[in-house]
Amino acid sequence: MSKPPVTFVIAGSESTGGAGVQADLRTLQELGVYGAAALSCIVAFDPKDDWNHRFVPVDAQVIRHQAEAILADWQPASVKIGMLGAVPTIEAVRDILTEAKLPNIVLDPVLICKGQEPGAALDIDNSLRAEVLPLADVLTPNKIEAEILSGIESLESIADLGEAAKRIAEHGAKAVLVKGGVDTPGQHAVDVLWDGSELVEFSRPKIGENRVSGAGDSLASAISAGLAHGQDLHTAVENAKEFVTAGIQRAITAETPFDVVWQGK
Ligand SMILES: Nc1ncnc2c1ncn2[C@@H]1O[C@H](COP(=O)(O)OP(=O)(O)O)[C@@H](O)[C@H]1O
Numbered sequence: 397m398s399k400p401p402v403t404f405v406i407a408g409s410e411s412t413g414g415a416g417v418q419a420d421l422r423t424l425q426e427l428g429v430y431g432a433a434a435l436s437c438i439v440a441f442d443p444k445d446d447w448n449h450r451f452v453p454v455d456a457q458v459i460r461h462q463a464e465a466i467l468a469d470w471q472p473a474s475v476k477i478g479m480l481g482a483v484p485t486i487e488a489v490r491d492i493l494t495e496a497k498l499p500n501i502v503l504d505p506v507l508i509c510k511g512q513e514p515g516a517a518l519d520i521d522n523s524l525r526a527e528v529l530p531l532a533d534v535l536t537p538n539k540i541e542a543e544i545l546s547g548i549e550s551l552e553s554i555a556d557l558g559e560a561a562k563r564i565a566e567h568g569a570k571a572v573l574v575k576g577g578v579d580t581p582g583q584h585a586v587d588v589l590w591d592g593s594e595l596v597e598f599s600r601p602k603i604g605e606n607r608v609s610g611a612g613d614s615l616a617s618a619i620s621a622g623l624a625h626g627q628d629l630h631t632a633v634e635n636a637k638e639f640v641t642a643g644i645q646r647a648i649t650a651e652t653p654f655d656v657v658w659q660g661k
């Protein structure tokens with residue numbers, strides 16, 4: 397039996413299972429990759445308060461210890477970073493990445509979760525941009541995150557998404573995939589990749605008009621899975637887009653305000 401490649405995940409728990417590390421590990425498993433995860437924070441939605449996010453960061457030293465165990469055990473072929481949500485967490489992740497010199501770092505800069513900020517906004521946005529963004533091989537902001545990170549106030553057209561991707565790359569990420577998602581004008585959910593030399597569009601028909609929980613996590617994890625399997629970036633993004641679209645087609649409805657991606661068959 398051949399050994400699967402390993403992806404090192406740093407992400408938060410979203411206890412209902414729709415997003416966060418739960419969606420990451422399901423995605424990796426589905427795509428033949430062994431996921432090892434360091435928990436960065438815990439999100440417990442509050443069903444008595446419109447499912448608002450209750451956010452608790454994991455102590456920075458505990459994050460370092462988790463990473464130490466994972467990196468002593470495995471040689472990851474890629475890294476997927478999700479919600480960090482606190483400045484000490486961001487600094488710990490910066491240190492882990494700088495010391496370990498890991499390949500294929502995919503950073504989903506989770507600043508806004510379906511309309512809600514995980515932590516105390518501005519200092520976190522700035523810290524993420526300054527400390528971790530320059531270490532990323534691929535960054536996957538959604539429309540709102542791309543507006544925050546690029547400083548472009550309102551991204552309306554597909555050309556705007558490309559412009560934002562280029563601007564964000566100036567902060568140091570090697571490639572930036574701006575997700576238009578349901579906010580793309582027209583019938584298609586379009587994401588635009590700036591790979592450092594050209595802009596490439598990835599487009600699929602929209603499935604409904606609503607956001608789907610776990611879509612961003614599944615997309616970024618699927619990209620990290622493709623890279624871990626040795627795919628080039630364009631192929632990894634193309635396959636990930638296909639994977640997440642199929643997962644949205646099979647989305648599950650629950651009591652939470654958004655349907656959730658189902659990564660299984
Ligand atoms: N309703 C939808 N139909 C088809 N694709 C979608 C839909 N919603 C999101 N996507 C796609 O899912 C992926 C995740 O995007 P998005 O939901 O915008 O990210 P995030 O979860 O970070 O907000 C992107 O490829 C996006 O284009």
Ligand SMILES: Cc1ncc(COP(=O)(O)O)c(C=O)c1O
Binds near residue numbers: 408416417479609
């Ligand atoms: C821990 C955690 N990570 C990531 C996300 C982002 O999820 P999505 O893939 O839906 O953008 C959320 C959203 O609730 C979350 O709670």
